[in-house]
Amino acid sequence: xxxxxxxxxxxxxxxxxxxxxxxxxxxxxxxxxxxxxxxxxxxxxxxxxxxxxxxxxxxxxxxxxxxxxxxxxxxxxxxxxxxxxxxxxxxxxxxxxxxxxxxxxxxxxxxxxxxxxxxxxxxxxxxxxxxxxxxxxxxxxxxxxxxxxxxxxxxxxxxxxxxxxxxxxxxxxxxxxxxxxxxxxxxxxxxxxxxxxxxxxxxxxxxxxxxxxxxxxxxxxxxxxxxxxxxxxxxxxxxxxxxxxxxxxxxxxxxxxxxxxxxxxxxxxxxxxxxxxxxxxxxxxxxxxxxxxxxxxxxxxxxxxxxxxxxxxxxxxxxxxxxxxxxxxxxxxxxxxxxxxxxx
Amino acid sequence: xxxxxxxxxxxxxxxxxxxxxxxxxxxxxxxxxxxxxxxxxxxxxxxxxxxxxxxxxxxxxxxxxxxxxxxxxxxxxxxxxxxxxxxxxxxxxxxxxxxxxxxxxxxxxxxxxxxxxxxxxxxxxxxxxxxxxxxxxxxxxxxxxxxxxxxxxxxxxxxxxxxxxxxxxxxxxxxxxxxxxxxxxxxxxxxxxxxxxxxxxxxxxxxxxxxxxxxxxxxxxxxxxxxxxxxxxxxxxxxxxxxxxxxxxxxxxxx
Ligand SMILES: Nc1ncnc2c1ncn2[C@@H]1O[C@H](COP(=O)(O)OP(=O)(O)OP(=O)(O)O)[C@@H](O)[C@H]1O
Ligand SMILES: [Mg+2]
Numbered sequence: 106x107x108x109x110x111x112x113x114x115x116x117x118x119x120x121x122x123x124x125x126x127x128x129x130x131x132x133x134x135x136x137x138x139x140x141x142x143x144x145x146x147x148x149x150x151x152x153x154x155x156x157x158x159x160x161x162x163x164x165x166x167x168x169x170x171x172x173x174x175x176x177x178x179x180x181x182x183x184x185x186x187x188x189x190x191x192x193x194x195x196x197x198x199x200x201x202x203x204x205x206x207x208x209x210x211x212x213x214x215x216x217x218x219x220x221x222x223x224x225x226x227x228x229x230x231x232x233x234x235x236x237x238x239x240x241x242x243x244x245x246x247x248x249x250x251x252x253x254x255x256x257x258x259x260x261x262x263x264x265x266x267x268x269x270x271x272x273x274x275x276x277x278x279x280x281x282x283x284x285x286x287x288x289x290x291x292x293x294x295x296x297x298x299x300x301x302x303x304x305x306x307x308x309x310x311x312x313x314x315x316x317x318x319x320x321x322x323x324x325x326x327x328x329x330x331x332x333x334x335x336x337x338x339x340x341x342x343x344x345x346x347x348x349x350x351x352x353x354x355x356x357x358x359x360x361x362x363x364x365x366x367x368x369x370x371x372x373x374x375x376x377x378x379x380x381x382x383x384x385x386x387x388x389x390x391x392x393x394x395x396x397x398x399x400x401x402x403x404x405x406x407x408x409x410x411x412x413x414x415x416x417x418x419x420x421x422x423x424x425x426x427x428x429x430x431x432x433x434x435x436x437x438x439x440x441x442x443x444x445x446x447x448x449x
Numbered sequence: 450x451x452x453x454x455x456x457x458x459x460x461x462x463x464x465x466x467x468x469x470x471x472x473x474x475x476x477x478x479x480x481x482x483x484x485x486x487x488x489x490x491x492x493x494x495x496x497x498x499x500x501x502x503x504x505x506x507x508x509x510x511x512x513x514x515x516x517x518x519x520x521x522x523x524x525x526x527x528x529x530x531x532x533x534x535x536x537x538x539x540x541x542x543x544x545x546x547x548x549x550x551x552x553x554x555x556x557x558x559x560x561x562x563x564x565x566x567x568x569x570x571x572x573x574x575x576x577x578x579x580x581x582x583x584x585x586x587x588x589x590x591x592x593x594x595x596x597x598x599x600x601x602x603x604x605x606x607x608x609x610x611x612x613x614x615x616x617x618x619x620x621x622x623x624x625x626x627x628x629x630x631x632x633x634x635x636x637x638x639x640x641x642x643x644x645x646x647x648x649x650x651x652x653x654x655x656x657x658x659x660x661x662x663x664x665x666x667x668x669x670x671x672x673x674x675x676x677x678x679x680x681x682x683x684x685x686x687x688x689x690x691x692x693x694x695x696x697x698x699x700x701x702x703x704x
Contacts, residue, residue, distance in 0.1 A: 316572045318562045321555060328548030335510070335546045336560035336614075337531035395550035 133389035133441040134401040140433075141408045148411060152418035160414070162297055166365070168410035169299035170358045171377070175384040175402035176303075176310055177354030180347040182385050183314075184326040185394025186244065186251035188351045190258035192377035194236050195359035197262040199369035202229030202360050203275035210279035221279045226360060233356025234349050236262060241345030259378065266371050274370040277363060289364025299361050306354070307399040314398060323347060327394025383430055384409055387437045408433065460522070461486050461622050461653045462507065467516030469502055469677075476502040477677045480516070484622065484653045489644055491664035491685070492657045494674035495697050500657045501543050503674070504624045507655075508540040509533035521621070531560075537621035541628050543657075545611040547599045553606070554582035554595035557613045585613035590639040604631030612640065622653045629663055641667045661690045675699055 149155045174191050181188045202225050209221035240258055243249045277285050293301050314320035322343045325333045333340050363369040386392060387408060388401025412433070413426045462484040469477040477499045484490055494500050506513050509527030518525050520536050527533045530540070547556050555562075558578045564571040582595040591609035599607060608628060615623050625644075629637045637660075644654050644667045658664055664671060664685075671688055673681040673696040680696050681688070681704045688704070695701035 316575075318564060318571070318573065321551065321559075321562060321573065324551055325548040325555075325559060328550035329546070332546035332548050332556075332559065335530050335540075335542060337529070337534065338560045395548075 132396075132401075133437060134398065134404065136440055137387055137389060137401070137408065137437055138404050140437075141404050141411070144408065144415070145411050148415035148418070152415060155415065155418055160418075164410055164414045165300045166297040167414075168406045169297070169303040170362055170365075171381055171384055171409070172303050172403050172406035173299070173306060173358045173361070174351075174355045174377070174381045175388070175406050176306055176399055177347075177351035178381050179385045179388070179390045179397045179399065179402040180310070180323060181251070181351045182327075182382075182390040182392060183323050183394065183397040184344060184347050185330070186344070186347070187255065187382065187392065188240065188348060189252065189255040189378045189382075190236060190240065190262055191351065191355040191381055192374040193259045193262035193266065194233055194352050194355040195362065195374040195377065196266045196369070196371065197236070197359075198229040198233045198356035199359035199363045199373050200266050200270050200275045200371060201232055202226055203277045203363055203369045204269065205229065206282070206285070207275070207278040215280055219281055219284065222277075222281050222285050229360055230353060230356050233352045233359075237349035237352025238345065240352065241348035244348065245341040245344040263375075266373075270371045272371050274368045276368040286364050286367075289361045299365070302357075302361070303403065307403050310399040319343065319346070324395060327391075327396070380409065380430075381406075383434050387430075387434055389437075389441070459486050460484070461488075461520065463517075463519040464507075465517045465519070467503075467506060467513045467518065469499075469506060469511065470514045475677050477506070477513075477674075480674075480679050482672060482679065482682060484655060486621070486653055487648050487651045488670060489648050489654045489656065489668045491668035491671040492655055492674065493659070493661075493664060493671060493693060493697055497676075498674040498697075499677040500674055501626055504540065504542075504626050504655070504657065507533065507622075507624060508538060534618070537619070539615035539618065539620040539623045541608075541611045541615060541623070541625040543626040545607055547607055547610060549600040550598065552596050552598055553586075553593055553602070553610050554578045556599055556610050557582045557585065557595075557617070559614070561617060581617075582613060585616050586610075588616070589613060589636070589643060591636060605633055605636050608632050608640075609636070612643070620652060622655070623647060624655045624657075626657045627659070628656070629658060629660060637663065661693065664693075665690060673697060673704075680704070 154160055174195065178188055178191060205225035205228050206222055209215065209225055214220045214224065236258055240255055243254045244251050279285075288298065291298050314323065322333065322338045325338060326340060326343055330340060359369070359374065362373060384405035385397065385402050386405070388397070388403070388405030390397030390401055409430050412429045413423065416423050416425055416429070460483050462482075464480055464482045467477060467480045468475065480503065492500050492503065502511070505511050507518065509530045509532050512526065518527070520538070525532070525536065548559065555578070563574040563577045563581075565574045579595040586593040586595070586609055589609045589612060591606060593602065593606045593609050599610060602610070608631060612625070612628055629640055632640070641663060644656065647654055656664065656668060668685050671681065671683065671685050671693060672679060673693060675697065680702070681693075683704065692701065692704055696704055
């Protein structure tokens, strides 16, 4: 087969784009990162206590919960799907974990160190995985629309949360409850642990998306699902995996919030699905599929939190938050649209 | 079936009475055909004649409504494209089956990514895939950079990516559904050259094309479909572009 190869190819007429029009610089994530820096600088100039250690730690903790779920949500969005059930999965997992901890504390499990909290957390995450599995199976095997399927799951999980709690908040309890608080709301190297979890998960997700076959298939599912099918990509399995991971991220964040609040109210994370999807989209995930990443999810979530925190520090009416977030969603997508139209 | 050459070459693909219905539409009816190792068969026919449907049946995209497929003498029922690929059938689809948002190399290796093991994990071998893709594009004389996104590529470059994909494994039969539809004269010559090289290695090729000169340039045999029926199957040197045109349009019933 080599007899016909005429030396290395020369790309006479094929130039290379300028650095700022290429790779990471040419993405919506980059624009939003710049916007994030500008807004952060603005806020810190006008609100002097923004840069206080206490406020920074608080802000970074607050946004971690949303950002962890935005990671999972971004995975789903890259495949061209959407998951509306994340907020209620957070709540269901949070109350179940707290209730199980309390229940296990009264059984023989209380005698084995850490058995109660470990098992409660594992069961909680198991419930999340189950919700994701049901979403994934219905969407991939039965081909129901992701929007409708996860809207149904939103209602089911929220409903279950109220059924099992009768609307009452659930506080974690048991012999090792301090350990639970340390692991969910403590500090490591002076940083809040939720932030550490977020950074570790984002790094793992970044590596998996760029450097594993699974990650490549996640992108191709959003790019051209038919091509994936024709070339033998296990389309259904990859699809199910992203819904399970998304639900797991929601469940995990729900457990962390329980540690932060010291209790899991039944209305926990109500309406968060929109905030989470907004964070993913602001960070550059394309609802049409095929584009997105962990850096965008983190920056998108951080931007939303800085705006909220800035408004609070200014003493402005925090009800404006949603108006600003909405404006930023549209601006981010608009800038991206103008940029891609220019390129054509 | 005695061929003009008289050589007793082994049949790679045999179709017996293959039909395909899409609801009320009979896209293919009672197709019999044989493709031997090293055959280059031109499959021609008007739009909607059933060419792509035939390709997709052989490639495992659909089951035939009736009829049998034999490959290497064995009867097969392909449930998925992967099944057909695993016995040695590669396809260039008419719509190319490319994903715009990943690189050319990623598309070439789609579903067959090379990986390197690091501890318990397997990571994509980006360098290996890019290098191999560059080699394959070189063989096709295509100025295609492995790392470029398919989104920004010309029709010809996209076709090169889809064709390069078929060269990853040692296929016995390559089906090409209009591989020369959108490319330059020079690249057409390269694709036809590639087909000849494949034939010399004993690979069978089925070339679907509306371009009469291409078919007459490389094929040993031409098959004409009209409205799902096989109207001709004869050595190319016993036919002529005029006769094939008449068969395609229906001016000539059969030959
Ligand atoms: N998935 C499908 N469902 C229903 N009908 C189909 C399907 N695929 C093909 N057909 C029909 O089968 C017939 C043959 O189509 P096919 O795509 O095989 O034609 P073709 O010879 O490849 O045409 P072209 O030269 O335009 O590519 C057409 O009438 C088409 O409408
Ligand atoms: Mg066709």
